[in-house]
Amino acid sequence: MKKRYLIGLVVIALAGIALVYAFKIGRAPINDRPQPEGQAQSASGHQGHDALMPQEEAAQETAPEGSQEEAPTIEIPLDRQQIIGVRTVEVAVRQLQKVIRTVGRVEYDERRIATVNSKFEGWIEKLHIDYTGRYVKKGEPLAGIYSPELVATQQEFINALKWARRNGEAGSNEIKAMLSRDAYSLVEAARQRLKFWDISDEQIKRIEESGKPVRVLTLYSPVSGYVVQKMAFQGMRAMPGEKLFDIADLSSVWVLSDIYEYDLPVIRAGQTAKISLSYLPGREFTSTIEYVYPALSGEARTAKVRFTIANPGGQLKPQMFSNVEVKIPMGRRLAVPDVVVLDTGRRQIVYVDKGDGYFEPREVKIGVKADGFQEILAGLSVGEKVASSANFLIDSEAQLKGVTPLAGGHKH
Helix, strand or coil: CHHHHHHHHHHHHHHHHHHHHHHHHHCCCCCCCCCCHHHHHHHHHHHHHHHHHHHHHHHHHCCCCCCCCCCCCEECCHHHHHHHCCEEEECEEEEEEEEEEEEEEEEECHHHEEEEECCCCEEEEEECCCCCCCEECCCCEEEEEECHHHHHHHHHHHHHHHHHHHHCCCCCHHHHHHHHHHHHHHHHHHHHHHHHCCCCHHHHHHHHHHCCCCCEEEEECCCCEEEEEECCCCCCEECCCCEEEEEECCCEEEEEEEEEHHHHHHCCCCCEEEEECCCCCCCEEEEECCEEEEEECCCCCEEEEEEEEECCCCCCCCCCEEEEEEEEEEEEEEEEEHHHCEECCCCEEEEEEEECCEEEEEEEEEEEEECCEEEEEECCCCCCEEEEECHHHHHHHHHHHCCCCCCCCCCC
16 A cells, blocks of 8 residues: 555656756747757758849839730630621722712803893883793894983984095085094094994994984893893883893703712812713713812701712703712722721721630721721731731620720831
8 A cells, every 4th residue: 555655756756857858948049959960051041032022023024115015806616707797808908999978960051141130220111031941042132221311322422424424525524524523533433432332333333324213122142042031021211231031952961969077088170070960861971170268067067069060951950959079099908897996986996807716806997988988097907817807706705704905006
């Protein structure tokens, strides 16, 4: 019994000594503890790595910034391309011809319109042309006017003629010559007054031969044509300069056509056009642009161009409508079909086929539109392939995946 008791005391004493020793070791400083050789080398290496970190970061910051940003692409597998109907076309330099189709209107040739009026006050006693639209020949009588002032001038002319004849027969040679000169000066002055009033030489000669003034003076047509405006009526009073008739010669007419302002930069005088009318099916008139008017219509935003067409048979009548087609060669230009370019309003985008089912959205700059093609000023190169059908579906897929063209545009 005593033996067991002793053994227990010894075990308890040994356990107490072990606890005291462990407590002393745990309170010792960490730096004073011995470290293995591998751990010491690792620590020194780690400190060296920390010292090199700022240099590496500086090197990364000074890396060249001119490296080109990779263009974004969207993947459309080949089998899916066949399902949605994707087709591509090659960018090429093409011979372009711009065709402008518009409408025109037949008008009077303003250079062939004559106005008839009187230069003296009077009353219309005889009206030979009594309705608008009648055809008259040059020299045909239009109206007869009675003018007291004109009758008085004719009487002065007749009296001057009589005096000149009497003075030519009486007196000595010297006095005769002086009086004859004065008399004929008065005759010529009266004759000139009649001419200033548009009295013809034939009418003056008739007055001179008859020796009597003409009470009613006849106005004659200065040109052959149609009476397009008539302001003269039987018995009306006509004042000096008042318009009585407008006569238009329709042997040639104008065609005035409207051109939209975005087509005006390529319109020039001298360009050839073909003009057709529904009134004359199957017949075309060829003419050139004679004049481009300098002002635009504020409502329609169009400018007028003028053509002149010969009209010997009078088939073309004013206010007829016509179809006008102007073909303008634009030369060789880099171009793609119109359907290739997607216009968002702010920019124009095409989808370039990069191969293996990848398409790159690319912003382009466009020029003129001609013959179903769109000129490319920047953004594409000859030989590249672009989507020409189903590009709206490709664009929708790109929008869903957030694929957009590079902000700076494509750089070659």
